[in-house]
Amino acid sequence: MKAKRIIGRLLAAVMAMSIISGVSTRNAYADSFKVVTLGADLSAKQKEDMLKYFGVNKDDANVIEVTNEEEVKYLGEAASKEQIGTKAISCSYVEPTSKDGLNISVNNISWVTESMIKNALITAGIKNANVKVGAPFKVSGTAALTGILKGFENSSGGKKIDENKKKVANEELVVTGKLGDKIGKDEAAKLINEVKKDVIKKKPKTEEEIEKIVVNITNNYGQKFSEEDIKSITTLMKKINGLNLDFKQLKDQLNGVAKSLKDKLNSEETQGFFSKIWNAIKSFFTNLFSIESNNVEVNFAIEQGNVQEYKTIRVCSL
Incomplete structure (x- = not known):
């Protein structure tokens, strides 16, 4: 009889845990990391x-x-x-x-x-x-x-x-x-x-x-x-x-932000620089050939660091 009572209590405990677990699962989010x-x-x-x-x-x-x-x-x-x-x-x-x-x-x-x-x-x-x-x-x-x-x-x-x-x-x-x-x-x-x-x-x-x-x-x-x-x-x-x-713990993070910002700013600066050059060239030749109709081919060099990149522009003024 004593053994039956112990088994009965164990079964009751297992059932109770199952119910709690079921309720908990239903209320939990599928991916609470998100x-x-x-x-x-x-x-x-x-x-x-x-x-x-x-x-x-x-x-x-x-x-x-x-x-x-x-x-x-x-x-x-x-x-x-x-x-x-x-x-x-x-x-x-x-x-x-x-x-x-x-x-x-x-x-x-x-x-x-x-x-x-x-x-x-x-x-x-x-x-x-x-x-x-x-x-x-x-x-x-x-x-x-x-x-x-x-x-x-x-x-x-x-x-x-x-x-x-x-x-x-x-x-x-x-x-x-x-x-x-x-x-x-x-x-x-x-x-x-x-x-x-x-x-x-x-x-x-x-x-x-x-x-x-x-x-x-x-x-x-x-x-x-x-x-x-x-x-x-x-x-x-x-x-x-x-x-x-702690600087040691944050050093890599701080350096990573600094590098990404430097790269982004350099990229924006470069794009802005060449955009200004291009607009100036277009404006120059538009004004230069606004009276006569000509097809003009112009070679010019843009120096990037130690390398000169040669560009050819064909300006058509009508």
Whole structure:
């Protein structure tokens, strides 16, 4: 009898565990590594459209909402009410990975760039993830980072992020964006990355030492930065310095961002240079042969580094 009672209790326990397991399975997401955050103020149709854009549905991803109150919580000290807005619109797709770094893409985001987001995520302590940011219509994207970080925390592949790191990362995004309005977004991201790298590496002990780093680096950019610019960068870097980030752990990430920005800026500069030359040549020959009808073949050389590339243009003026 005693044996029967023991067996009966064991069977009851197994059945109970099976029921709990069944309920848990039904409520779990098929792939909780993937998280989509949706702006709480979007319409039902807009939310469905964003899920389609991210290529997921509610059955294969953890879908959560981000409110305007959450955005204000992390951006309130860095951005104005006008910049934050009164509605939560930005959406994000977050998939933490074990390698390949941070892969960022944006759509319908006008003020925040991939490089700005990547820089801020490094500050927040995220190393590997696939991230997409979007909206159903054009928005600044100021609050995008709030959704990304919430998404990361709510993924089974993510982890809880220090609240202070969240606020500093959001402030970094805003400071970079404001500088970008003056010197260009990629140039601003490059500058902030460079200053941050130096601050994390040297771990200055005073605000004066931080400001010296800021001034030394900004002087290399050929731009006239205002006292307010220097102060905002210094204040940001003081907060980043207070996070006690490990340079050895972040070195490769910071160098990777620097390299990609340098390549992008060099490419843009080269394209702009040749575009100006081409437009000048077209304008010259259009004006030169505007009176008579001629077919003229012109050879000219463009020097690229130590190599001269010869081009032939046939100008037809009718």
